Amino acid sequence: MSGRVLVGVKRVIDYAVKIRVKPDKSGVVTDGVKHSMNPFCEIAVEEAVKLKEKKLIKEVVAVSCGPQQAQETIRTALAMGADRGIHVQVMGKDYETLGPLQVSKIFAALAKKEEAQLIILGKQAIDDDCNQTGQMTAALLDWPQGTFASELTYEGGNLKVVREIDGGLETIQINMPAVVTADLRLNTPRYATLPNIMKAKKKKIACMSAADLGVDLTSRLEVLNVEEPAVREAGVKVETVDDLVLKLKDTGRI
Numbered sequence: 001m002s003g004r005v006l007v008g009v010k011r012v013i014d015y016a017v018k019i020r021v022k023p024d025k026s027g028v029v030t031d032g033v034k035h036s037m038n039p040f041c042e043i044a045v046e047e048a049v050k051l052k053e054k055k056l057i058k059e060v061v062a063v064s065c066g067p068q069q070a071q072e073t074i075r076t077a078l079a080m081g082a083d084r085g086i087h088v089q090v091m092g093k094d095y096e097t098l099g100p101l102q103v104s105k106i107f108a109a110l111a112k113k114e115e116a117q118l119i120i121l122g123k124q125a126i127d128d129d130c131n132q133t134g135q136m137t138a139a140l141l142d143w144p145q146g147t148f149a150s151e152l153t154y155e156g157g158n159l160k161v162v163r164e165i166d167g168g169l170e171t172i173q174i175n176m177p178a179v180v181t182a183d184l185r186l187n188t189p190r191y192a193t194l195p196n197i198m199k200a201k202k203k204k205i206a207c208m209s210a211a212d213l214g215v216d217l218t219s220r221l222e223v224l225n226v227e228e229p230a231v232r233e234a235g236v237k238v239e240t241v242d243d244l245v246l247k248l249k250d251t252g253r254i
């Protein structure tokens, strides 16, 4: 393989932030909240950079779709070792309704434009928990997919992907070009070092709109209501199994 890899890097609310729902229940509060690169996207970037270090690919392109701040996420990917970035600017109402289908259409268009051989995405974004973008992108391009990857090897023109599935691991071999989605155990992403952060400032980020790629961002989904999870009742400590059984009987649970 000697081609180009596109890596999806999504800007999401940082995993350590306590999420608050807006009073009108239309979504979650994002203003003034710390954002970071989606953790599974960090794993995707690491895997792509490793392929480049092994000289199996020649270029890693980090792609983020979203408002202006998405460029910060791309910069992080560049500091981790990606070669250049593409920012597909999506703002306002379009950003509010941006979902896996719209993002997949963007990736499919970019894959053709950039003549990519591989797309590596996170297995899921921790804000919407959709786990759909990789699968939809593969379907739109009619490319093979290796989802939930915990090991990726390039062998004789094909990719061997070890997948995390219920109760074990599945190994598949897929032809290229392909879409791979990164699971938690694929690798441990590197930290961006200060010298690399400085170097990343010089790397190029191309900015374009979805319309430039011929993609219509119309969404067919409407969010009706977003609610906080129900508050959990405090637990009770019991000393023995007999006490536990008694308590369960008393509260009518058995």
Ligand code: AMP
Pocket (backbone or CB within 6 Å): 007, 008, 009, 010, 011, 038, 040, 041, 044, 063, 064, 065, 066, 098, 099, 100, 103, 120, 121, 122, 123, 124, 125, 126, 128, 129, 130, 131, 132, 133, 134
């Ligand atoms: P999802 O299907 O929403 O759970 O997202 C899965 C993966 O698709 C993410 O980990 C990213 O790699 C990619 N992705 C989703 N949305 C975006 C976006 N707005 N910009 C760049 N990549 C994205």
